[in-house]
Amino acid sequence: xxxxxxxxxxxxxxxxxxxxxxxxxxxxxxxxxxxxxxxxxxxxxxxxxxxxxxxxxxxxxxxxxxxxxxxxxxxxxxxxxxxxxxxxxxxxxxxxxxxxxxxxxxxxxxxxxxxxxxxxxxxxxxxxxxxxxxxxxxxxxxxxxxxxxxxxxxxxxxxxxxxxxxxxxxxxxxxxxxxxxxxxxxxxxxxxxxxxxxxxxxxxxxxxxxxxxxxxxxxxxxxxxxxxxxxxxxxxxxxxxxxxxxxxxxxxxxxxxxxxxxxxxxxxxxxxxx
Amino acid sequence: xxxxxxxxxxxxxxxxxxxxxxxxxxxxxxxxxxxxxxxxxxxxxxxxxxxxxxxxxxxxxxxxxxxxxxxxxxxxxxxxxxxxxxxxxxxxxxxxxxxxxxxxxxxxxxxxxxxx
Numbered sequence: 001x002x003x004x005x006x007x008x009x010x011x012x013x014x015x016x017x018x019x020x021x022x023x024x025x026x027x028x029x030x031x032x033x034x035x036x037x038x039x040x041x042x043x044x045x046x047x048x049x050x051x052x053x054x055x056x057x058x059x060x061x062x063x064x065x066x067x068x069x070x071x072x073x074x075x076x077x078x079x080x081x082x083x084x085x086x087x088x089x090x091x092x093x094x095x096x097x098x099x100x101x102x103x104x105x106x107x108x109x110x111x112x113x114x115x116x117x118x119x120x121x122x123x124x125x126x127x128x129x130x131x132x133x134x135x136x137x138x139x140x141x142x143x144x145x146x147x148x149x150x151x152x153x154x155x156x157x158x159x160x161x162x163x164x165x166x167x168x169x170x171x172x173x174x175x176x177x178x179x180x181x182x183x184x185x186x187x188x189x190x191x192x193x194x195x196x197x198x199x200x201x202x203x204x205x206x207x208x209x210x211x212x213x214x215x216x217x218x219x220x221x222x223x224x225x226x227x228x229x230x231x232x233x234x235x236x237x238x239x240x241x242x243x244x245x246x247x248x249x250x251x252x253x254x255x256x257x258x259x260x261x262x263x264x265x266x267x268x269x270x271x272x273x274x
Numbered sequence: 275x276x277x278x279x280x281x282x283x284x285x286x287x288x289x290x291x292x293x294x295x296x297x298x299x300x301x302x303x304x305x306x307x308x309x310x311x312x313x314x315x316x317x318x319x320x321x322x323x324x325x326x327x328x329x330x331x332x333x334x335x336x337x338x339x340x341x342x343x344x345x346x347x348x349x350x351x352x353x354x355x356x357x358x359x360x361x362x363x364x365x366x367x368x369x370x371x372x373x374x375x376x377x378x379x380x381x382x383x384x385x386x387x388x389x390x
Contacts, residue, residue, distance in 0.1 A: 033302075033304075033324070034320075035346060045319075045320040045321045046320075100375075
């Protein structure tokens, strides 16, 4: 029993992006402590999966606090002026304005149908605004909620494909992609195609792809349930890590936590017929 | 998940409790749980305690040492560092202020008598 639990804990820690040596040490400690107390590890720590999640979060947060990177705030990376969008007679966005600088986070909030995703697509250049102007930096990363990954390719194949688009060689693309994945507490398995990944993991893949070229502006959709059921907080950790690294980040937010830490809140109103 | 309200509260103050207990003397995990239970807290689950201890260790507030025990496998002992001791004093000051403010609100005669 104890051995099974230990194996599970170790594997979940690895999956959560913990280095093998540290995962082994954490597992040994947990088993030794339970043995010393004379109880099954499962009854002492709860399920291996949850315990691994708690440990992994602690380790990640510690490394984050260890070296707070300097915060830059300088050039404007995205400027929206009176951006309006209408589909036939239905107005979706009305006169949206924003100045987002490098080293800032903007959260876009609003009810369903208020045009959040439309705005994200306009910022990415995939949808044309009906009027108004959009100016942005050249190198952007874009991670929409539902598109962007190819269901039949593995994560490594995605890294190579997207890496090629920004002139990285194959090896470099996979290595950078794997490092970025580890920061999100994800270690992609070989031979698992995107359609077999969970929703949260697919969004991690999306986010890694959006970041592969070291973009100055990152546009993304907050995953509905966080990356995993249990690690909602990690999504925002990552957002602030990008900000601290000097990128401008625009997040379409579906949950209303954490807004006190962002630099801009853009609240969209459903406009409807006009 | 904390089961009841006092467990939820303890969750928020667990780091401070551990720092204070370790300031009195070094201890191992189970020993800390027992000392918390002695003063009237519910048993702290290992899934809560050990991540908290790991966090304190990662923050450089405690250091650990493995020690052979006469019966069974070696135990990991936790001990405050100098930084841990300074942090404990600082947070204890903050707690005393916080407690005074809470008492003023929660235990004030007006709150007890349910004045509108």
